[in-house]
Amino acid sequence: MKRPVTAALAVVGYLIMIVPIVFVVATAFTAGSTLRFPPDGFSLRWFGEAFAYEPFVEATISSVQLAVLAAALALLIGVPATLAIHRGRIPGKGLVEGLFLSPLIVPELVVGLALFQQLMVGLDLDNFTALLVGHTALMLPYAVRVTGASLALADPALEEAARGLGASPLRAFVNVTLPVLRPGIFSAGLLSVVTSFNNVPLSLLLQGRDFRTLPVTMLDYVQQSYDPMVAAASTLILAATVVIAVIAERTVGFAKIFGGISR
């Protein structure tokens, strides 16, 4: 490390982020019946309870459904939109791209409230539809960014080479451009799923009786009872998130995904 101050700050930063997580994970394995650190003994009891608790199981299924559908929709809209922005001849490209990236900037509570007013109150849609619209909008920046980054890195001569060898524009796109973009699209999808699955603000504002996501269900649970089952559920979510993040990192790399945003 050349710069000791930077290094020290980084260590402090990581500690602030990681220590609370360590406490949660540790308490999840307690044998006792309260959320307390240090845990009373070791057991997998609360993991069993979490799996048996029907609201959690139902909410998990709902959350996964929502996340996968929203991510798929975001890619279906975002990928062609990015191609049009980068390759097409459309006026006001910058404006269009800004529009697609705006969910990153607009506070989620504002988006949530707007969707609540317009879709659920105004159009009387069910909360699942509202959640799907909200989550899809939230995922769009990922789809646009990652596709854009992959496209910027791809050699424009690739498609020309395919054309020269006899491929129609569509064929060249399907045979060459799409495979080159595939790892980026795949990892954008994974990240979208994770982001959607873990989202609280939107899901909180758009909650309903029929369709509840896992984070909201867990929040409700914590308000009533304070036992280690929530810690166990959190630990499971954490583990799944880490696995997905590692896959995304291995396929594309976060630097490429987020590189565009910081610039």
Place this chain on the structure above:
Amino acid sequence: MTAAAELIGVTQRFGSFTAVDAVDLAVPPGKLTTLLGPSGCGKTTTLRMIAGYSAPTSGTIRIDGIDSTRTPPEKRNLGMVFQSYALFPHMTVADNVGYGLKLRKVPAAERRARVMETLELVGLAHLAGRKPKKLSGGQQQRVALARAIAIRPRLLLLDEPLSNLDARLRVQMRTEIRRIQAETELTVILVTHDQDEALEMSDEMVIMNEGRIVQQGAPQQVFPRPADRFVAEFLGYENFLTAADGTPLTIRPEHLRLAEQAPGLPATVADVAFRGVDLLVSLDVVDPSGATVRLLADVRGGTAPAPGSSVTVVTPDDHLVRLPR
């Protein structure tokens, strides 16, 4: 004899910039023609119009005598090697080379045979199963060549194919491309900014400047007789002087001779640089028009003249090139 490719009054404008300006060009079949010029002279734009990647603003492009001005690239059956090679990263070497054949619906067995035959031509049959990323720059270049050749194109177009290779490999590949051209008897159009490359490789060289063709011919014709000052400078003529009647003249440094006395031009030695095989002597010469000009003489053998000393410079008539005023 029909030209393999023919450009008639071809102009390409990008906004207010004219990249290619009313170019007329006939590319002889079965030969290697180079488009030579500095960056921005319009050579790559010309090649891209022949390939069909950009349509000319005006003019006609004929390929094998057929008007192809608006034909999309996939219908031209031309082989193109890009400066970046543009190999498909997700396909193996064999799949890259076979891609054009697959599109032409060549049966699998025949396709494999032709892929291997083409890879053998470029000396890469043993790497057929590799991905492009695992190859060196020189190998990638050969794959790009093989991919372009495999479709048996009407023209082979090479856009600065050697510029990304290191110096030694670049010189090797010149001979290699010549050999492949001779074996396949393809008509090749090669774009380059390197005059040595063009001189060594061309049957026909086309020198471009500011969107126009300034000189065209076999290297043996062009090199000793540059058409104007631009071509002369580009080909390494470093000495420019003026005749008594005002005609601009040029002569290569290696053709200037130093003598003890007249006949010749009186000169003062300004500087002497030792370069191993030769000496580069800078001279302040009084030319026939009476003006003092700085000339360079490339001297082999003999003793080095001392800076400041007076010498006589001989400009042999058969090496003195008259340029247009």
